[in-house]
Amino acid sequence: xxxxxxxxxxxxxxxxxxxxxxxxxxxxxxxxxxxxxxxxxxxxxxxxxxxxxxxxxxxxxxxxxxxxxxxxxxxxxxxxxxxxxxxxxxxxxxxxxxxxxxxxxxxxxxxxxxxxxxxxxxxxxxxxxxxxxxxxxxxxxxxxxxxxxxxxxxxxxxxxxxxxxxxxxxxxxxxxxxxxxxxxxxxxxxxxxxxxxxxxxxxxxxxxxxxxxxxxxxxxxxxxxxxxxxxxxxxxxxxxxxxxxxxxxxxxxxxxxxxxxxxxxxxxxxxxxxxxxxxxxxxxxxxxxxxxxxxxxxxxxxxxxxxxxxxxx
Numbered sequence: 001x002x003x004x005x006x007x008x009x010x011x012x013x014x015x016x017x018x019x020x021x022x023x024x025x026x027x028x029x030x031x032x033x034x035x036x037x038x039x040x041x042x043x044x045x046x047x048x049x050x051x052x053x054x055x056x057x058x059x060x061x062x063x064x065x066x067x068x069x070x071x072x073x074x075x076x077x078x079x080x081x082x083x084x085x086x087x088x089x090x091x092x093x094x095x096x097x098x099x100x101x102x103x104x105x106x107x108x109x110x111x112x113x114x115x116x117x118x119x120x121x122x123x124x125x126x127x128x129x130x131x132x133x134x135x136x137x138x139x140x141x142x143x144x145x146x147x148x149x150x151x152x153x154x155x156x157x158x159x160x161x162x163x164x165x166x167x168x169x170x171x172x173x174x175x176x177x178x179x180x181x182x183x184x185x186x187x188x189x190x191x192x193x194x195x196x197x198x199x200x201x202x203x204x205x206x207x208x209x210x211x212x213x214x215x216x217x218x219x220x221x222x223x224x225x226x227x228x229x230x231x232x233x234x235x236x237x238x239x240x241x242x243x244x245x246x247x248x249x250x251x252x253x254x255x256x257x258x259x260x261x262x263x264x265x266x267x268x269x270x271x272x273x274x275x276x277x278x279x280x281x282x283x284x285x286x287x288x289x290x291x292x293x294x295x296x297x298x299x300x301x302x303x304x305x306x307x308x309x310x311x312x313x
Contacts, residue, residue, distance in 0.1 A: 001099075004096070013089040014088050025076040030071075039064075045081070050065060051143075061144065062190070094120075096120055141187055146190065202239060205244065212252055257278075257290055260277075
């Protein structure tokens with residue numbers, strides 16, 4: 001599969017967007033253009049070929065059509081087909097396109113692709129701005145994939161459409177940043193889904209994991225989660241542990257602690273406030289759990305991260 005990788009230090013350049021709604025027999029035209037195209041299918045199946053590979057893109061799935069590569073409809077759709085589409089450009093001068101099958105690594109490992117991209121940037125003879133070398137986040141765009149159950153990407157699609165309509169289809173800086181947000185979210189969801197599919201996790205457990213990632217600030221527990229999904233708590237705990245290797249309570253706290261780390265790093269909120277925001281009603285219990293997972297207290301963690309920033313400067 002093809003992958004596009006670029007630095008997220010560069011916002012994307014939005015070009016246009018819209019909704020295709022075809023009652024039957026839609027066949028995508030043959031073309032080769034100078035922009036990326038993101039397509040997220042809502043209903044039906046899009047049959048399309050790019051770089052000599054045929055894709056069948058169904059509901060809650062997406063495809064990135066890459067610039068300067070010919071793409072065309074493989075065959076007409078059966079029945080109604082609706083999808084969101086957005087044209088955009090990547091401004092990173094060091095953006096790369098990789099074929100995972102051509103890499104020397106075995107399988108498709110996202111970390112391997114990132115490392116290859118970083119190495120290629122360093123090996124490039126042209127001068128790259130210093131701030132690009134500090135980049136820790138990337139647009140990692142697989143040619144095709146599935147979105148997760150959060151429905152966040154389709155929601156952003158609707159934001160894009162509503163905003164452009166409200167602005168009378170004038171391209172503004174908000175278009176560029178919303179386009180960047182949508183592509184980053186699609187990339188993030190695709191990565192999550194790929195990891196989860198590789199682990200062959202039960203769909204019920206995937207739904208529970210997404211529920212926890214969304215509701216961790218609330219007072220959730222094995223009992224409340226079981227009630228939300230209509231299962232017995234013992235059953236929920238058993239299938240979760242067998243699929244993920246984590247006890248359910250351990251995973252809930254893991255998600256909460258990861259959120260608290262981000263807040264400690266990126267805000268000046270007090271530890272007690274962060275504990276509450278991350279679902280801990282007792283600050284002493286939060287500190288005890290944080291130390292168990294991270295190996296130091298929240299205050300020590302914040303101080304160590306601040307010191308590292310000073311040393312880097």
